[in-house]
Amino acid sequence: MPAKFQAITPAEGCCPWCARQLIHLVTFEPGEFCMTEAFGESARVQVTTCEVCTAFGIVFGEYDTVGHGRWASANIRPEYLPDDSDTWDRLPRNPLTLAGRRHPLSAADQFLPTTFSQLGGHPTWVQDATYPSCAKCSESMMFLAQVDNGDIGNAEGIYYAFACPQCRTTATTYQQT
Numbered sequence: 001m002p003a004k005f006q007a008i009t010p011a012e013g014c015c016p017w018c019a020r021q022l023i024h025l026v027t028f029e030p031g032e033f034c035m036t037e038a039f040g041e042s043a044r045v046q047v048t049t050c051e052v053c054t055a056f057g058i059v060f061g062e063y064d065t066v067g068h069g070r071w072a073s074a075n076i077r078p079e080y081l082p083d084d085s086d087t088w089d090r091l092p093r094n095p096l097t098l099a100g101r102r103h104p105l106s107a108a109d110q111f112l113p114t115t116f117s118q119l120g121g122h123p124t125w126v127q128d129a130t131y132p133s134c135a136k137c138s139e140s141m142m143f144l145a146q147v148d149n150g151d152i153g154n155a156e157g158i159y160y161a162f163a164c165p166q167c168r169t170t171a172t173t174y175q176q177t
Contacts, residue, residue: 004032005119007096007147008051011069015050017077018085024069025049025161025172026119026145033120038142039165042067047144047161049172052085053078054159060135061170072169074135095152116148116158126158126175134164134171141171149176 011022024046030039039045046069048061057078063069082088096117116124123129123143131140141162149157157176163169 004029006094007117007145008091008152009094011046011048013071015053016071016075017053017081018050020050020052020085022048022071023051023091025051025147025159027067027069028119028145035120039163042165042168045069045144045163045170047163047170047172049159049161049170051091051159052088053081054172055157055174055176056081058132059172060132061172063168063170065168069170072135074169092152096147117146117151119145123160124158126177130173130175132162132171132173134167134169136167136169137164139164139166141169144170 006027007025009024009027011024013022014020015022027044027046029044030036030042044067045063046067048069048071049059053059060072060075061069062072123146133139134141141164144161144163146161147159149155157174160173162171
């Protein structure tokens with residue numbers, strides 16, 4: 001049985017833009033995280049993306065009625081993508097585990113140790129707040145999770161995951177300084 005939450009796991013298929021294997025940035029069971037109101041009866045949600053191409057533009061995914069994620073046909077290739085993406089290091093697979101809930105004041109105390117990877121809540125933006133619009137209904141998408149490269153020992157920058165539960169559409173973006 002899959003875990004109730006996983007981050008950065010292999011997905012079926014390759015990115016049509018750079019030919020790298022796709023990943024599920026996050027996979028989670030909404031019922032385990034008090035998200036059933038937003039996601040209804042979905043047993044799970046997988047946010048599918050390309051770890052390289054989302055650094056250059058929004059990558060949309062879709063998930064079916066049982067939560068299986070895939071590349072969305074609505075994706076629009078960014079104007080620029082690197083030619084050397086096959087030489088980029090892969091993100092470590094399934095590097096995060098769930099911790100306890102954070103105390104609400106921990107974000108206000110600069111001396112407490114913190115990590116920026118999280119499921120739910122509000123995003124910690126590196127740059128300006130950029131909520132994607134759903135590729136199907138054009139409504140602003142809800143924030144789901146973020147994976148901080150610093151937490152997984154990779155580099156700087158944060159991957160952000162969003163969803164439109166009504167359309168079963170997901171989106172990922174990336175920001176760094």
